[in-house]
Amino acid sequence: QQQVKQSPQSLIVQKGGISIINCAYENTAFDYFPWYQQFPGKGPALLIAIRPDVSEKKEGRFTISFNKSAKQFSLHIMDSQPGDSATYFCAAYQVGGGPGGSYIPTFGRGTSLIVHP
Amino acid sequence: GAVVSQHPSRVICKSGTSVKIECRSLDFQATTMFWYRQFPKQSLMLMATSNEGSKATYEQGVEKDKFLINHASLTLSTLTVTSAHPEDSSFYICSARDIGSYNEQFFGPGTRLTVL
Numbered sequence: 177q178q179q180v181k182q183s184p185q186s187l188i189v190q191k192g193g194i195s196i197i198n199c200a201y202e203n204t205a206f207d208y209f210p211w212y213q214q215f216p217g218k219g220p221a222l223l224i225a226i227r228p229d230v231s232e233k234k235e236g237r238f239t240i241s242f243n244k245s246a247k248q249f250s251l252h253i254m255d256s257q258p259g260d261s262a263t264y265f266c267a268a269y270q271v272g273g274g275p276g277g278s279y280i281p282t283f284g285r286g287t288s289l290i291v292h293p
Numbered sequence: 294g295a296v297v298s299q300h301p302s303r304v305i306c307k308s309g310t311s312v313k314i315e316c317r318s319l320d321f322q323a324t325t326m327f328w329y330r331q332f333p334k335q336s337l338m339l340m341a342t343s344n345e346g347s348k349a350t351y352e353q354g355v356e357k358d359k360f361l362i363n364h365a366s367l368t369l370s371t372l373t374v375t376s377a378h379p380e381d382s383s384f385y386i387c388s389a390r391d392i393g394s395y396n397e398q399f400f401g402p403g404t405r406l407t408v409l
Contacts, residue, residue, distance in 0.1 A: 208397075210397070212400070217384075217403070217405065218402055218403060219297075219299070219386045219388075219400040219401050219402045219403040220337070220386070220400045221400065222397065222399065222400075225397070265336060265337070279325075279390065280327070280339060280342065281398060283336045283337050284336065285335070285336045286334075286335070286336050288334070
């Protein structure tokens with residue numbers, strides 16, 4: 177079964193610190209790697225996404241680092257704020273479709289981030 | 294970004310009744326929508342893929358007669374939980390695939406179903 181392994185399961189960071197969440201995938205056909213942020217009682221919201229033709233993508237305080245050879249990608253939240261406290265899910269899927277692949281995302285198990293003020 | 298709405302956001306019903314949840318893509322057409330179920334502190338579990346104008350594709354272990362899915366238009370999919378029981382209580386989330394945006398999926402805000 178296709179898997180995306182996410183770690184850590186929970187993370188506590190002080191305000192201003194760096195939060196790092198890691199994901200590893202198995203299916204080399206995956207070509208789109210989004211991160212979602214979910215607040216309690218709400219649906220997931222797309223935070224940032226990357227395609228495997230680049231090794232890093234930055235949007236404000238959020239950065240994705242992508243290592244294609246290791247089949248790993250990570251989310252870095254710089255200057256973490258209490259408002260960043262949420263559950264973060266990584267996902268991976270095959271945008272282009274094609275045999276053996278699917279545009280249905282495979283999700284990681286989630287990371288509960290708490291940023292202390 | 295694209296907006297997906299769900300209605301209702303919260304519903305409480307008695308055991309044995311049926312509940313319908315609507316999922317709408319507000320500013321794009323979605324040929325494909327997805328229905329997920331999420332238990333507390335867990336990841337999203339895909340229940341079914343809904344294609345406009347055709348039958349839904351259910352994931353293994355999901356009862357298609359219990360979770361009826363209809364995708365009658367390019368902007369609306371509905372999930373009906375038939376003869377609901379307390380074990381069906383959960384957070385149900387839909388998403389819609391925007392083929393004009395890298396097949397990105399945009400999620401609705403979710404529906405909290407509580408069956409008494």
